[in-house]
Amino acid sequence: xxxxxxxxxxxxxxxxxxxxxxxxxxxxxxxxxxxxxxxxxxxxxxxxxxxxxxxxxxxxxxxxxxxxxxxxxxxxxxxxxxxxxxxxxxxxxxxxxxxxxxxxxxxxxxxxxxxxxxxxxxxxxxxxxxxxxxxxxxxxxxxxxxxxxxxxxxxxxxxxxxxxxxxxxxxxxxxxxxxxxxxxxxxxxxxxxxxxxxxxxxxxxxxxxxxxxxxxxxxxxxxxxxxxxxxxxxxxxxxxxxxxxxxxxxxxxxxxxxxxxxxxxxxxxxxxxxxxxxxxxxxxxxxxxxxxxxxxxxxxxxxxxxxxxxxxxxxxxxxxxxxxxxxxxxxxxxxxxxxxxx
Ligand SMILES: Cc1ncc(C[n+]2csc(CCOP(=O)(O)OP(=O)(O)O)c2C)c(N)n1
Numbered sequence: 001x002x003x004x005x006x007x008x009x010x011x012x013x014x015x016x017x018x019x020x021x022x023x024x025x026x027x028x029x030x031x032x033x034x035x036x037x038x039x040x041x042x043x044x045x046x047x048x049x050x051x052x053x054x055x056x057x058x059x060x061x062x063x064x065x066x067x068x069x070x071x072x073x074x075x076x077x078x079x080x081x082x083x084x085x086x087x088x089x090x091x092x093x094x095x096x097x098x099x100x101x102x103x104x105x106x107x108x109x110x111x112x113x114x115x116x117x118x119x120x121x122x123x124x125x126x127x128x129x130x131x132x133x134x135x136x137x138x139x140x141x142x143x144x145x146x147x148x149x150x151x152x153x154x155x156x157x158x159x160x161x162x163x164x165x166x167x168x169x170x171x172x173x174x175x176x177x178x179x180x181x182x183x184x185x186x187x188x189x190x191x192x193x194x195x196x197x198x199x200x201x202x203x204x205x206x207x208x209x210x211x212x213x214x215x216x217x218x219x220x221x222x223x224x225x226x227x228x229x230x231x232x233x234x235x236x237x238x239x240x241x242x243x244x245x246x247x248x249x250x251x252x253x254x255x256x257x258x259x260x261x262x263x264x265x266x267x268x269x270x271x272x273x274x275x276x277x278x279x280x281x282x283x284x285x286x287x288x289x290x291x292x293x294x295x296x297x298x299x300x301x302x303x304x305x306x307x308x309x310x311x312x313x314x315x316x317x318x319x320x321x322x323x324x325x326x327x328x329x330x331x332x333x334x335x336x337x338x339x340x341x342x
Contacts, residue, residue: 018230023300029071029229030295031309033063033288036087038313039096042321043086043103044265051325053105054116057084061259064287065190066091068232069158069252072240073126078144078157080137081130083118084190088160093125096320106327113330114338128157134195135168137161138187142174145185145249156243158186164195166210167203172217175249179218182248186239187214189251190226192258197273211253219251226256227287257282 018026040058047056059066066087070079073092081088089099095110102109103117110122118132129140141159148155165171166189178185189210193200204210215221220242224235232254239250259279261268269276295301336342 018298021230021233025071025233026230026295026300027305029067029233030288030291030301031313032067032071032091033229033291034309035313035316036063036066036090037288038310039090039317040086042317044260046321047265052103052117054103054118055083055263056086056103056117056265057263058260058265059084059087059190059258061282061287062190062192062226062256063087064229064232064256064291065160065188065226065254068229068254069160069186069188069236071233072236073156073158075126076155077240078126078128078141078155080128080141080144080157080159081120082134082137082160082162082165083130083132084160084162085117085120085130088130089120089122089125089127092127094120094122094127095125096316097323098122100320100324101327104324104327105329106324107330107334108327112334112338135161135165135171138165138168138171138174141185141187142178142183145178145183146181148184149181154244156184156186156240158188160188160190162195163189163191163193163200163210164198164203165189166213167195172213175214175217175219175251178249182246184243185249186236186243187219187249187251188236189214189253191253191255193255194258194262194274196262197268197271199273209253211251214251214253219249220247221251221253223253223255226254227282227285227290229287229291256287259283 037060040060043056044058070091075093079088079092098110102111102115102120105113107113110120115121120130121127128144131137137159138161141157144157191210195203211221211223222235225231235252243250269279292301292306
């Protein structure tokens with residue numbers, strides 16, 4: 001559905017529109033999106049081998065929200081993710097080896113093999129939690145923001161949530177509380193228009209957008225083009241600056257299409273709930289390739305640089321998979337470690 005696509009298309013951009021973003025940042029945004037795309041493609045291509053002992057939820061097509069938002073944060077800031085974690089974690093500076101070890105259920109995974117893909121956590125880089133309970137990230141981020149405020153710590157907390165999460169009551173309780181207390185929290189709604197196989201139009205009434213509902217709670221709220229990483233970055237940067245300045249919570253709705261099925265590998269379009277034609281509209285606005293073409297047009301990305309980036313990422317991914325597959329499985333005796341009650 002191109003309904004939410006704002007039509008900004010990179011073709012129409014001029015260099016002026018990115019004048020306030022350093023060229024090094026523009027390149028870093030591209031590198032981070034490309035890395036996430038290639039990592040997920042590799043995970044997908046190997047998934048059928050069954051070495052990864054975890055369900056997976058790919059976010060190919062949705063890279064710009066993770067990358068644009070996390071580029072506006074410091075390492076001390078916290079993010080909380082849903083079940084669709086890979087992009088959020090890697091964009092926040094996550095360790096690819098630790099992530100792949102986690103997906104392969106290895107002892108040196110970032111959650112010691114306890115989490116799998118849906119429960120990545122790595123406090124070193126501010127990946128403070130993720131939850132497969134839809135909307136679970138929202139109370140966690142709100143609580144972390146309250147804690148930072150009470151402790152006088154200068155930290156912004158971010159909750160990534162899906163469009164279906166906005167149908168959970170806890171989201172609105174949290175928004176109300178965050179506005180009341182002026183909490184340092186940013187809510188990022190990655191709206192991909194589907195809850196598993198259920199389209200947004202079957203679940204929410206037309207004419208009232210998610211970001212408008214948030215605005216009705218008194219949250220500073222905005223919708224940005226979710227295939228345009230620079231637009232996401234600039235909106236997140238402004239929001240984070242205002243949050244640090246004490247202006248209270250912000251909400252960004254970031255629409256972008258999920259190119260793959262809800263979980264596992266492959267595209268399930270055509271299975272009855274959405275069509276291949278719908279996806280094709282979005283494929284023309286690929287957040288990674290359209291951005292690369294734009295950067296090349298304005299002379300910031302050279303073809304040779306792009307080739308070198310691809311090669312560096314390819315090597316990193318290959319090494320990380322080799323590392324994960326050679327890593328030890330957890331010891332049976334460690335089964336009850338971290339268990340609070342047995
Ligand atoms: C509280 C709760 N209800 C239902 C589910 C089952 N479930 C898992 S993912 C999902 C869809 C989530 O959609 P959304 O929040 O839009 O995120 P997306 O998968 O599109 O990224 C559902 C309903 C769940 N995990 N938790």
